[in-house]
Amino acid sequence: MFGVLEVSVCGTALCVVYYIKEQYDYTVRKLPPGPSSLPLVGNAFNLDLKYPHRSLAELSKKYGDIFSVKLGTDRVVILNSSEVIKEAYRGRDIASRPQIYSLDLLMGDKGFMAASQDHEQWSIHTKLCMNAIRLVNDTTMNGKIMEEIDYLVNQFNNKGKVAFDPKDDLMLASLNIICNLIYGQRYQKGDPELQNILHYSAEILKVISPLHPVNSMPWLRHFPNKWFDALFKAKNMRDRTLMKKYVEHVAKYEDGKINDMVDALLHASKKAVSEKDEDAINALSPEHIVINMWVMFFAGSDTVMNTLLWALLYMVTFPKVQAKVQDQIDQEVGREQPVTMDHQKQLPYLNATICEIQRYSSQAVLGVPHCAATDTQVRGYTIPKGTQVLANLWAVHHDKDCWKDPEEFRPERFLDDDGNMRNMSEFPHFMPFSTGRRVCLGRSIAKKEMFMVLGNLMQKFIFDSPVGEEPDLEGETLISLVPKPFNIVVYKRV
Incomplete structure (x- = not known):
């Protein structure tokens, strides 16, 4: 038996x-510098997990624009x-995805946009996904968005100038847009299937961050742990729900009729079979399509909902900006016809406001994790193959050397002297959608949703804070930076 002294000596x-x-590692291998870490827990005590982007921005002041930490x-x-x-991010060397336990469990190697680490496979997946997005975007996208805008307008009209939290309505609208886009279905409040989707999505959201102990200390899975139990249950619930949608689509698919992205992928699959394109056939198996239904859902619904939440929070906080957006809509579009993508060039202040919402909130605080596909060097530092790389996009969007008065919400920074x-x-x-080879594939859809939804809501309503409530702009970090719960009051514009 070891005594206390022996154990102490061995530990030391x-x-x-x-x-x-x-x-x-720092001096000989030339890995990017960073703070000293502790065995097993790494730099857990150097990071504020509520605001990791701020902690990392502070560390950069000491260690430079490229540094490293232990998770x-x-x-x-x-x-x-x-x-x-x-x-x-400009080349292939850091265009791979890291092995993050929760993502590996949820997607394996079948995710178009997240998990594919082989460059050739990634290229095939990306092409197929972009073609599917383009097909739906060219046919049914505008109608699907307008359907949810009508829902939101009706919901807000029914509030009767009573303070309410807009999250549930915006969540349902955003979720319906992406579900309608992916598999042609929208839900009503209280739908049992919707409740399942919300439940498993919430459980997955809790553990998806690379900073979560599930991912930074995956060895915890060998011990009784509520995080892992919840993740496994959520995955099984997700798989059952989406496989059901896939089977329904296969049964009713009509060749050449594209209603949603699953139809577009089935169309691509049949085309690949007829052309004997083995690469495409392998990338369009039922398992690939089901997993990528979820990838597109997860990336699309959360991002748009949170952007719209930030938008409404900023409109009640900065009423002069709100009034300027509405004045331009009144002058260029009026109040009788809906705001559509045809009005985009006529509404530069709305476009600038959306850009400023994205910059100011920087909800994708650390972007989607990248990974070194090979041993590579950046700024003279070595990044070994397999090393995870994160971009502090929040720090970039609040850098005083790049933006004049970055702490101010000012859409005019995106406009010239003529407006x-x-x-x-x-x-x-x-870079709200990141940059480089792994830039967000769904950015065109997200931009369209934000412009149309926000434009039509601003056309029809004035948004205000309840009397006595002060807006909190700090936000809280989940997988992205989201607003803390807040209430608004809506007034119909007359």
Whole structure:
């Protein structure tokens, strides 16, 4: 039996070896520098998990625009400026996806946009996904969005100037847009299937962050743990729901008739079979399609809902901006016809406001995790193959060296002296959909949703805070930065 002294000596020796190994990584292997970490837990005590983007921005002041931290036992490289992000993400070397336990469990190697690590497979998946998005975008997208706008207008009309939290209505509208887009169905409040979707989505959302212990310390799965139990149950519930939708689509599919993205993928599958395209056939198995139904759902519904929540919160906080958006809509579109994508060039202030909402909120605080596909170098530092890389997009969007008065909400920064939208090439530091080869594939759909939904709501309503309630703009971090619960009052514009 070891005595207390022996255990203490062994523990001290192991800590010394750990420290020497870490210094070796920094000085000899030339890994990006960072704060000293602890065995097993890494830099857990250096990070505020409620606001990791702020903690990392503070660390960059000491360690530079490229540095590293330990999440559990894994070293993660942090990119903290637009220049180093673009340098790192522009090629193939850091265009892979890391092995994150929860993502591996949820998607395996079948996710179009998240889990495919092989470049050739990723290229095939991306092409198929983009073609599916394009097919739906060209046929039924506008109608699906307008259907949910009508729902929101009716819901807000029924509030009767009583304060309410808009999250549930915006969540249902955003979810219905993406479900309608993916498998041609929308839900009413209280629908049992909808409740299942909301339940498993909420459980997955709790553990999907790379900073969560499920991912930073996956060895915890070998012990009784409520996080892992909830994740497994959520995955099974998700798989049953989406496989049911896939089987229903296969049964009723009509060749050449594209109502949604599953139809578009089935069309692509049949085309691949007829052309004997083995790569496409392998990428369009039932399992691939089901997993990617979820990937598109997860990426699409959460992002748009949170952007719209931030939008309403900012409109009640900055009423002068709200009034300017509404004045331009009145002048250029009027109040009788709906705001559509045909009005985009006529409404530069609305476009600028949406850009400022994206910059100011920076809800995708650390972007989607990247991974080094090979040993590579950035700014003279070595990033070994398999190392996870995160881009602090929040820091980029609030960098005082890149933006004048970044703490101010000012859409005018995106407009020229004549009030027209400036060319977005003038804003190399603006990257709400990330950048490089892994830029968000659904950005065109997200932009369309935000423009149409916000434009029509602003056309019809004035948004205000309840008397005595002060808006809180700090937000809270889940997988993205989301507004804390808040109430609004809506008044119909007359």
